Amino acid sequence: MSKKPTPVTETPEATTIDNMSWELDESEVIEPVDVGRVIRPAEPEHKPELELRIRPTSNDFDMEGLMTDFPTAKDLERFVYDQTGVVLNLKGRANKLKYQVALDVLNGQDVDPVFVGSDNPYLDRADMVPEDPVRDTPPRDPSLPTHEHIQNQFYSPVVPHPDKEYRQRGKKCHVEFRKYTNGMISYEVIGPLEKYPVGNKIDKYGRERPEIIKYNDPRTGEQVLVRTTGELTPIGKRLKPMMQSLRINNTNYWDMWIDRDFGAMNRGVISDPWDSDNL
DSSP states (O other), rough: OOOOOOOSSSSSGGGSGOOOEEEEEEOOOOOOOOTTOOOOOOOOOOOOOOOOOOOOOOTTOHHHHHHOOOSHHHHHHHHHHHOOOOOOTTTOOHHHHHHHHHHHTTTOOOOGGGGOOOSTTTOOOGSOOOOOOOOOOOOOTTTSSGGGGEEEEEEEEEEEEHHHHHTTEEEEEEEEEEETSOOOOEEEEEEEEEEEOOEEEEOOTOOOOOOOEEEEOOOOOOOEEEOSSBBBOTHHHHHHHHHTSSEETTEIIIIIISSSSSGEEEEEEHTTTTTTTGG
């Protein structure tokens, strides 16, 4: 671009640079460029890195490391439980075997179910109150017909409890009465089973606790109450009058619900006792 200075004629001092005017050749004008703005490509949005959860692999645990860090079966069981949630039963196993089983579980491999337990390894059985096992239900009287021949059935939760102490406290037992088509009547005490503490001792933490927990189990299994001949068994001679003492309207529990006579309620028999279809 060429600039042509033109002197100013108004005053003699027009020859100074400050008083010169400049004329621009329009053909040589260049559009201005803003060099202060630099366009840069947009930077990608920064995202925080996700936390990686490392899962056990075959290289995470080592037999020697387990044997060094967990010298007892209980310590080993607790470590495996913390890591995997699997309960192991390793006590009494060969030393190498129990560590191999633990290593397999830690590395996500299946193990024989015989090595899998059920009790939390942090629970100490020595600190727990022992419980007596629940006895088996007494056998059913073999002289009774099968349940396919039941005529009617009645459940009563109001029979006095057979245990003297419980009975004195007003406890009841649950009895199922069944009458069969051959005339036999049976009873079965089906419960309830209740736990009760026995004894008292101080544990290692100074707390009082029972020595043992036992069960009050009144169950009898199904037994004969009335034989086919109508004869009452010894217990029948006591249960029948007790159930007769429970009144309902103008009759009682025994006659209404237990020793029911369906023939008396069959109106067809009343009008025609000779028709076999009315049986």
